[in-house]
Amino acid sequence: MHTNERDTCRPNSRTFSRKKKNVVECDSCGLYGMCQVAGLDEPVPDLIDEIVGRREEVGISQNVITAGTPFGEIYAVKSGSFKTYVTLANGEQQIIDFYFPGELMGLEALSERNYPHSVEALEASTVCRLNFAKLDLLGERLGEFQQQLIQALSRRTRQDQWVPLLMGAQNAEQRTATFLLSLSDRFAEHGLPSQRFKLPMSRHDIANYLGLAVETVSRMFQRFQSMDLLEVHGRHVELRDMEALRVMSGLNNTNAT
Amino acid sequence: MHTNERDTCRPNSRTFSRKKKNVVECDSCGLYGMCQVAGLDEPVPDLIDEIVGRREEVGISQNVITAGTPFGEIYAVKSGSFKTYVTLANGEQQIIDFYFPGELMGLEALSERNYPHSVEALEASTVCRLNFAKLDLLGERLGEFQQQLIQALSRRTRQDQWVPLLMGAQNAEQRTATFLLSLSDRFAEHGLPSQRFKLPMSRHDIANYLGLAVETVSRMFQRFQSMDLLEVHGRHVELRDMEALRVMSGLNNTNAT
């Protein structure tokens, strides 16, 4: 079921060939404001590197965070994608959320001692790491930094409001439509292609997240395709009629993330 | 210190007869740290009152926040309860969350110009109001305040993680069990009775929130009762076997809010 985590981090983790990768530049990264505050524009070249570990590679299926381990840092996704999950009593995963370039992971651990869930790379990815233990190095700029943090947390809180919409009122068709739109919105927010993209997660993960069966997700994709709302080829998706999808989702357009 | 409950805790500020009301004291309120920072323990008696409007009454079905209106303040629930919702394209409400004494409402608007959803009282309630426009009155203590705010946001973010668990993997039985447990936990967190309590929301609201039909919620309650897991009389609930409920919910016990 699971590919081994060790052997996935292979020598060529640097040379992704065929397709070009979606990488967010710093200025559309959720950590940007914090990086700036942390001294990126200051003549303190080492300080920022001390606090922010930059562009670390993460292999597919590798865990960046393991549920229950002590909190120490938050992560910004630079490229690639991640899923967060908890393990249920029956041993199954329950996927909590997905993360994409420009977004911050680990915020929910801020006020606690431990991370509440695990975070796993869906593909070869890169992250920046912000070490909270070293934040006091910021000295008087800590206040600015906190300001940025508040912004990030608030954005995140607002994003979480999608979930009840995804899962509450809706049937399989609406959920799937809403899911695709929310992905698209999140990509757009960080300047990534939002009409035509590759789903980094399996149908299994999508189904788990949406509370549906794999087969149902597949059927919904096919149904949308037959209605000319989108085109699917495996994990590659092109949204052809976002307006129709929006109508189908049952949300009115005022509900942006 | 911190004893100015004076005008407030009169057992019936209006005429609630029969039952005593659940009111959180300041020290188990989500705004507490902020109130303190804001000057509650300082010899600046008017400052705090300037920033925090205290113990305002809200009638049943009254809206504290309307979706789309400009952000200006966050609210702490002092007594009573609230629901937040958005209006879907078909005119129906989708309930996003419920709020109980000690919790903060409106945080998701912090980084935006407008509130993303509406907040309505489920019963006669009281709130404290924290005016963001006047925060600069805090001067140098603003930093401390931000610290508190970060804590609050992070707690909130962590709480939101319940939702996918509620709605994702589970069947009606599991959802209902999880719902009851999450309510119980939230009550306990602020020192309110957590085994025996009155559901402030209708079956309709519960069903809406859980993505189930009213009838199904009712049947689940009856089923639990017949299994001796709880007792229901209308909106009054007593959890008789929380451990069994936890097992039924499918969560393992490490997933506290």
Added chain:
DNA sequence: CTACATCCTTGATGTGCATCAATTGGATCA
């Protein structure tokens, strides 16, 4: 290239829950 493993799709069947319908119960107010 072939072989094997995964992932995805497609079809057939059963069931959990929504839906429809009717009754009961609980609040509110005269």
Added chain:
DNA sequence: TGATCCAATTGATGCACATCAAGGATGTAG
């Protein structure tokens, strides 16, 4: 106290989606 109204329960039926089963597509290793 009883009349009214809405909330909650209970039962009967049908459908949407899960489940079971099999076949195709895609990728990776040899």
